[in-house]
Amino acid sequence: MAKETTPIGSIQVSPQAIATIAFQAAMRSYGVVGMASKNVVAGLTNVLVKDPTHGIDVHYDGQQIDIDIYIIIEYGTRIKTVANSVANTVRYQVEKALGLPINEINVHVQGLRISSLD
Amino acid sequence: MSEGQSSPQSREILDMNNNQPIDGMVFKTLANAGLTWLRTNQQIVNALNVFPVPDGDTGTNMVLTMQAAYDEIKNTLYKNLGRIIHDLAHGALMGARGNSGVILSQLWRGFARSLGDKDILDGISFSNAMAEARDTAYKGVVRPVEGTILTVAKDMASAAENALQVTNDPYEMLIYIVNEAEASVERTPELLDVLKEAGVVDAGGKGLHYIFEGMLRYIQGQPLDTALISVQPLAAMQMDNAMESIEPGQDFEVVIDFRPEVHFDLQSYYDNLDQMGTSIQVGEGDGIYRMHIHVPTDKRYDPIDYTMSLGTITKVHIENLLAQMNWMGTGRPDQKLSLAPIEPGQIAVVIVAPGPGIARVFASLGAAAIIEGGQTMNPSTQEIVASFENLPTDKVIILPNNKNIFMAAKAASEVTVKQVAVIPSRTIPQGLSAMLRLVPDGNFEDVVNDMESSLDDVETGEITTATRSVEIDGVAVEQGEIIVLHNDKLILSAATLEEACLSFFKIAKAEDFELITLFYGKDVSKSLVNKITDLIRSNYPDHEVEVQDGGQPHYQFIISLE
Numbered sequence: 001m002a003k004e005t006t007p008i009g010s011i012q013v014s015p016q017a018i019a020t021i022a023f024q025a026a027m028r029s030y031g032v033v034g035m036a037s038k039n040v041v042a043g044l045t046n047v048l049v050k051d052p053t054h055g056i057d058v059h060y061d062g063q064q065i066d067i068d069i070y071i072i073i074e075y076g077t078r079i080k081t082v083a084n085s086v087a088n089t090v091r092y093q094v095e096k097a098l099g100l101p102i103n104e105i106n107v108h109v110q111g112l113r114i115s116s117l118d
Numbered sequence: 119m120s121e122g123q124s125s126p127q128s129r130e131i132l133d134m135n136n137n138q139p140i141d142g143m144v145f146k147t148l149a150n151a152g153l154t155w156l157r158t159n160q161q162i163v164n165a166l167n168v169f170p171v172p173d174g175d176t177g178t179n180m181v182l183t184m185q186a187a188y189d190e191i192k193n194t195l196y197k198n199l200g201r202i203i204h205d206l207a208h209g210a211l212m213g214a215r216g217n218s219g220v221i222l223s224q225l226w227r228g229f230a231r232s233l234g235d236k237d238i239l240d241g242i243s244f245s246n247a248m249a250e251a252r253d254t255a256y257k258g259v260v261r262p263v264e265g266t267i268l269t270v271a272k273d274m275a276s277a278a279e280n281a282l283q284v285t286n287d288p289y290e291m292l293i294y295i296v297n298e299a300e301a302s303v304e305r306t307p308e309l310l311d312v313l314k315e316a317g318v319v320d321a322g323g324k325g326l327h328y329i330f331e332g333m334l335r336y337i338q339g340q341p342l343d344t345a346l347i348s349v350q351p352l353a354a355m356q357m358d359n360a361m362e363s364i365e366p367g368q369d370f371e372v373v374i375d376f377r378p379e380v381h382f383d384l385q386s387y388y389d390n391l392d393q394m395g396t397s398i399q400v401g402e403g404d405g406i407y408r409m410h411i412h413v414p415t416d417k418r419y420d421p422i423d424y425t426m427s428l429g430t431i432t433k434v435h436i437e438n439l440l441a442q443m444n445w446m447g448t449g450r451p452d453q454k455l456s457l458a459p460i461e462p463g464q465i466a467v468v469i470v471a472p473g474p475g476i477a478r479v480f481a482s483l484g485a486a487a488i489i490e491g492g493q494t495m496n497p498s499t500q501e502i503v504a505s506f507e508n509l510p511t512d513k514v515i516i517l518p519n520n521k522n523i524f525m526a527a528k529a530a531s532e533v534t535v536k537q538v539a540v541i542p543s544r545t546i547p548q549g550l551s552a553m554l555r556l557v558p559d560g561n562f563e564d565v566v567n568d569m570e571s572s573l574d575d576v577e578t579g580e581i582t583t584a585t586r587s588v589e590i591d592g593v594a595v596e597q598g599e600i601i602v603l604h605n606d607k608l609i610l611s612a613a614t615l616e617e618a619c620l621s622f623f624k625i626a627k628a629e630d631f632e633l634i635t636l637f638y639g640k641d642v643s644k645s646l647v648n649k650i651t652d653l654i655r656s657n658y659p660d661h662e663v664e665v666q667d668g669g670q671p672h673y674q675f676i677i678s679l680e
Contacts, residue, residue, distance in 0.1 A: 027260045030217050034260065074258040076227055078214040080499070084525045085217045099591060101607065104542075115257045 002060055002100055015060055018094060019053035022067055025093035026056070031082030034072035036110030064103035067094070071107065075114040083107040140239035140288055142202035146191050148333040149206060153184045154342045155332025156325060161399070163328070165585065166321035176321035178495075179216030183223060184329065186213020200235040218322035221255055221267050225326070228254025241286035245278040248295070265310025267322030273302035274330070289337060296334045299327040316588055343396050370418040371437045374409045378429035382407075387428065394420045406432065412439065458484040464558040465565055466509045469517045469549060470497060470527075473640060473669030476546055476676075483553045493672060496522050502530035512536040513562050515569065519549040521606065539566045544606045545578035546637065546668070547678030577631065578605050579622045579677035581615065600674075615646070615674060616653055622677065623658065631679040634661050637668030638675055650675070 002013045026032055035055025057068035069090060073082050087105045094102055138144065156163075156177075163177030190209025191202050207230040210223035232250035236243055252275040255268055262268050277298030281291045306320040307313040313320055335342055372395075384400065391398050395413035407429075411421050422434055458481070460466045469485045471477040472492025480488060487505040491497035506514045514536050518527045521544045531538035539562070543549040552569040580603040584595045595601055595611045600618040602610050604626055612618035628634065634654060638647045651665050668676055 028263055030221055030259045032260060033258065074224075076211065077220050077224065077258055078211060080525075080529060081214050081216065081220050085220070087525060088522075096590070 002065055002098065004100065013098060015058035016053060018058045018060075018065065018067070018098065019056040021094050021097050022056045022058070022069065022090045023053050025090045026069055026071060026086055029082070029086045029089045031073050031077040032071050032086060033074045033113045033115075036070040036072050036108075038068075038070055038108075065098075065100065066104040066106070067102060068106045068108065070110050072111045072113055073109055075112040079109055079112075083109060140199065141237060142194075142196045142199045145199055145202055145239065146194075148336065149184075149188055149191065151336030151342055152329035152332040153181070153188050155335060156184055156328045157181050158343055158397075159328050163321050163325045166318045166324060175495075176216065176218050177325060179219045180222060180322070180325040180329075182215045183210055183213050183219035186210065187223075187226060189213075197237070198235060199237055199239055200230070200233045203230045203233055206230070218267055218325060221258070221271075221322065222326070224255045224258050225251040225271055228252070239288050241282055241288055241291050244288045244291055245275075245282045248275040248278040251275065263310065265306040265308070265313060266320050267326050269306065269309060270299055270302045270320070270323035270326050274299050274326075292330065292334050292337070296327070296330050299323075299330055303327050316586055318586070369415050369439055370413050371435075371439050372409075372411050372413060372418060372421050373435040373437075374422060374425050374431055375433040376407055376409070376425050376429050376431045378407060382428060390424060391421060394424070457481055457488065458486050458558075460486045460509050460511050460558075462510050463513070464511050465513045465515060465556065465560065465562060466506060466511050466558075467515045467517060467553065467556055468502070468506045469553070470502075470519050470523050471546075472520075472671060472673075473637075475667040475669035476637060477669075479550065479637075479666060479668075480553060483550070484556055484558065485553065491523060492520055492670065493522070496520075497526060499526045499529040499533065502527055503534055506536065506538070507534065514538045515556075515566060516540045517543045517549040517552055519543050519546050537562060541566065541569045541573070543573055545580065546670075546676050547576045547578040547635070547680075548573045550635075550678065551576040551680070575680065577626045577679040579603070579619075579626060579675070579679070580606075580673050581618050581622070581675040581677070582673045584611065615650060619650055619654065619675065619677070620657060623654070623679075626679055628658060628661070628679055632661060633664065633678075633680040634658065635664045635666065635678045635680070636675055637666045637670065637677075639673050640669045640671060642674050 002015075002018065004011045004013075023035065026035065037055065038057065055070040057070075059066040059068070067090065069086060071083075071086060073079055087107050091102050091105050140148070160177040160181050163180065164175055166176070187206045187210035190212075191205045194202065194205060196202050203226070207223065207226035210219075210226045214220045214223040228251035229247045231254065232247040233239070233243060239247075248271075252268075252271050255271055256262055259268075274295050277294045278291055281294035285291060303319050303323045306323055307318070310320065332342055387400070388398060391409070391411055394417050395411045397410070397412040399410040401408045401410075409421065409425065413421060418436060422431065425431060458466075466486035467484065468487045468489065469477075469480045470489045470491045471480055472490075477488045477490075486509055489497045489501055489505050491501075502516065506516075512535070514534075516527045516531065516538065518524055518540065521542075524540065524542060527540045531540055541549075541552050543552055551572045555565065555568045555572050557565055557568075582601060582603075584597055584599050584601045586595075587597045588595055591608050593601075593608050593610060595608075599611045599613065600615055601608060602612070602618050602622045604622060609625055610618070610621050612621060623634075636647075636651065636654070647665060651663060654661075654663050670676065
């Protein structure tokens with residue numbers, strides 16, 4: 001839990017909540033056509049449960065927040081640039097919503113989607 | 119940069135009345151016109167930035183993408199339209215920078231696919247290509263955000279389709295498309311709240327509009343190298359990139375601040391300046407105007423004399439662009455930046471520095487290579503790799519000194535066979551703090567760990583001027599106010615630099631530290647620096663205060679507390 005203490009008590013934000021914000025931001029990023037699972041087992045569970053944080057891993061060690069994002073990118077876009085802007089967008093949106101700095105954002109491109117042949 | 123931009127000349131106007139068919143060669147000229155017009159208006163697009171920190175670079179990203187696209191076809195001589203556009207799209211894809219650049223490359227990709235190997239662009243194929251461009255661009259995102267370049271592309275495609283009812287002439291159709299693009303851009307704040315709050319239109323959409331408007335202006339024989347008569351906010355006039363468009367013969371840059379007399383006719387002012395030089399920009403703020411122009415050597419005083427006749431000049435700045443360009447190159451003859459010699463097996467440190475003064479400080483601490491870059495000009499992976507590839511060692515540490523450069527630095531570390539570590543330094547003071555831990559002959563892992571752990575030893579303050587009114591992190595900022603970032607986070611806004619500095623010291627608990635280092639930016643006068651320094655010394659008499667000429671753009675002061 002990301003935690004912030006104020007004079008009248010503390011605020012706790014669950015990794016799940018952070019993941020939801022990151023998920024929304026990633027889905028709106030240009031070039032991202034889907035979120036991917038880190039592994040097959042997680043992929044199977046996700047078929048059964050509609051998960052609003054699919055493809056996002058949030059790690060909080062009591063000090064720093066790290067986010068891992070697993071995405072599928074549209075074939076024919078410049079992958080590096082898209083990944084870069086996903087990282088920037090997610091960082092900006094999460095930091096804006098949370099008011100806490102994010103330490104690291106790792107973007108994993110898990111696949112490409114070919115929507116039409118050139 | 120300095121090679122003559124073969125900007126299309128109006129005397130080679132396409133004869134649209136004779137319906138000269140648009141084949142590959144004609145389209146190539148049009149693409150160049152679009153690029154030229156976009157570049158002319160680059161700073162206007164950059165200024166349409168929602169965030170208060172001066173890092174608006176949508177315009178720059180789009181220009182670089184479009185430039186890469188045009189470079190791909192520049193030297194080809196195909197008459198086949200499809201082939202030229204296919205190459206253009208390929209160039210755009212390879213050179214895509216930033217979000218808007220990627221979308222632009224997708225638009226060209228769809229455009230190219232629809233045209234196949236057609237020889238000539240007619241109304242129907244133009245309309246189909248616009249539709250395919252829209253579809254391709256929309257396919258690239260799960261949840262398209264409306265009120266962006268995507269919406270503008272969609273509206274342009276609809277305009278083309280509607281125009282098909284009345285004409286099959288691609289020239290005429292272009293007029294409809296450009297008109298709709300302009301209207302669509304104006305509507306973007308209605309669709310996207312963040313734009314409305316910031317009081318701007320979408321930057322990417324505006325850039326797309328400029329590309330097509332440039333084609334139309336060229337066809338109509340209008341000039342492409344002078345921005346339209348418009349007064350922009352002073353903050354929009356960032357001159358750094360103006361150098362890119364320097365033409366041979368226009369060797370001097372003249373910037374004049376003046377207060378015009380009551381009857382000031384902007385139109386005739388532009389017309390008269392147009393006789394003297396190029397790259398004319400006029401900005402306004404609080405009744406003070408700032409004019410920017412590039413002129414040949416023998417005319418360097420003409421704009422001053424002319425402006426003097428219209429009002430009171432408060433400041434004049436003249437710069438020799440050629441000399442400046444030489445300096446920007448790798449040579450830097452007058453700076454004598456002495457980088458640390460590296461012996462095989464030693465650890466080399468590569469740093470990214472935004473200004474010559476900061477670069478010098480890093481060099482004096484033993485940096486082996488320095489890359490120019492910072493908030494607005496992020497170096498590419500290629501530039502970073504090139505900086506250390508030739509060093510005679512395989513142990514390299516990179517200090518990006520800006521979080522926007524992390525990705526490129528990381529990517530650089532992955533494409534080389536050398537052992538490369540990226541220290542996540544987000545600010546200049548953090549970079550310097552890490553630099554002090556360098557032991558060239560030490561164990562690589564130990565040095566890297568040592569450097570990383572040193573990042574938190576220092577508090578960073580960055581002071582700049584807000585380019586836009588906005589509220590972020592609960593801090594309300596008015597355009598033109600001074601804002602302070604503490605460790606990369608916006609903490610306060612202030613009316614004056616003095617107030618900003620003192621408030622920062624209070625919030626960062628300067629009393630707990632011993633050493634204050636002040637790096638002043640390239641636009642800060644010596645007298646102001648002295649004033650601020652005196653202020654700090656009198657408020658913190660027990661601290662050691664060090665003042666350095668950082669030479670960084672945008673940020674008046676970068677402050678480190680140790």
